[in-house]
Amino acid sequence: MGSTGPGHRPREQGTRPPLGFAVHDLLRHTSEAGEGLLEEHRADPTALTVVLADVGVLLDGASALHGLALLDGVEPMAQVLLGTRAGTPILATGLDPVALQRLAAHGDRAVADLRMLATAGQVPQTQVGYLAQARSLLAWHATHPFCSRCGAATRLSCAGSRRDCDGCGARHFPRTDPVVIMRVSAGDAVLLGRQRRYPPGTYSCLAGFVEPGETIEAAVARETFEEAGVRVGSVRYVLSQPWPFTSQLMIGCAAEAAHRALDVDLDELEDARWFERDEVHAMLEGRHPDGLVVPPPVAVAHHLIHAFARG
Numbered sequence: 001m002g003s004t005g006p007g008h009r010p011r012e013q014g015t016r017p018p019l020g021f022a023v024h025d026l027l028r029h030t031s032e033a034g035e036g037l038l039e040e041h042r043a044d045p046t047a048l049t050v051v052l053a054d055v056g057v058l059l060d061g062a063s064a065l066h067g068l069a070l071l072d073g074v075e076p077m078a079q080v081l082l083g084t085r086a087g088t089p090i091l092a093t094g095l096d097p098v099a100l101q102r103l104a105a106h107g108d109r110a111v112a113d114l115r116m117l118a119t120a121g122q123v124p125q126t127q128v129g130y131l132a133q134a135r136s137l138l139a140w141h142a143t144h145p146f147c148s149r150c151g152a153a154t155r156l157s158c159a160g161s162r163r164d165c166d167g168c169g170a171r172h173f174p175r176t177d178p179v180v181i182m183r184v185s186a187g188d189a190v191l192l193g194r195q196r197r198y199p200p201g202t203y204s205c206l207a208g209f210v211e212p213g214e215t216i217e218a219a220v221a222r223e224t225f226e227e228a229g230v231r232v233g234s235v236r237y238v239l240s241q242p243w244p245f246t247s248q249l250m251i252g253c254a255a256e257a258a259h260r261a262l263d264v265d266l267d268e269l270e271d272a273r274w275f276e277r278d279e280v281h282a283m284l285e286g287r288h289p290d291g292l293v294v295p296p297p298v299a300v301a302h303h304l305i306h307a308f309a310r311g
């Protein structure tokens with residue numbers, strides 16, 4: 001049920017524009033990663049790298065992939081191996097923003113925002129997938145310089161798929177935070193809400209982090225009740241998406257509501273209500289009389305809502 005592979009299409013996606021960050025064609029080498037793996041691939045003259053500073057991405061024309069010679073004289077904050085594509089090593093290099101801007105000041109180079117790249121179609125979708133992996137991994141390295149067990153400094157190991165502590169021997173692995181995002185429906189109506197930080201007029205699926213010791217189904221039921229006061233019956237998985245802000249896995253689900261009565265938590269949400277299918281069509285097509293819209297196709301919510309509208 002993963003979302004990797006060049007030909008992958010989430011099962012309810014149909015002909016919609018692609019779900020952001022979900023296309024990925026690299027062979028990952030995490031299981032074989034040991035000392036020297038990064039150096040071995042970095043020495044390959046065909047090796048390529050994406051270059052980021054936080055969510056700023058270095059572009060050269062319509063590509064985010066660069067030869068390693070670009071980095072001559074540059075001291076990276078971190079460098080990791082993302083994987084190989086037909087034998088070509090693909091690395092990720094993290095820089096500080098000043099160094100990134102300095103590199104961008106040459107030729108056709110520019111710095112683009114990762115969120116914008118996922119929607120703009122400026123670079124191939126496979127590269128957007130590499131950038132998602134790169135951003136989550138580099139952000140984790142940048143924020144985990146010390147061991148959470150003994151407090152000693154940790155060092156990047158296994159080509160970036162681990163950090164090791166020489167103080168106590170602990171091995172630390174990158175985190176992925178599971179988030180459930182659910183399309184809750186009752187007959188011909190779907191429950192959508194808006195957070196205050198959303199762009200004006202935007203309504204989306206409810207969502208929340210999975211808590212320790214909780215199943216996906218239980219998280220969907222708990223979050224739906226907490227945020228909207230709605231009890232749900234059956235829950236099924238629909239599709240998933242890596243969301244690199246900073247390391248979430250969005251788990252898209254569909255749930256049946258047991259009732260339509262709402263009790264919205266106005267601390268969490270600005271509003272939540274039921275939308276009939278006709279109204280959802282109008283929102284998707286940009287012709288809602290009140291200007292209401294749903295999130296763009298880059299977001300998993302769009303695909304969940306579109307599938308509902310289609311019936």
Ligand SMILES: [Zn+2]
Binds near residue numbers: 149166169
């Ligand atoms: Zn330690």
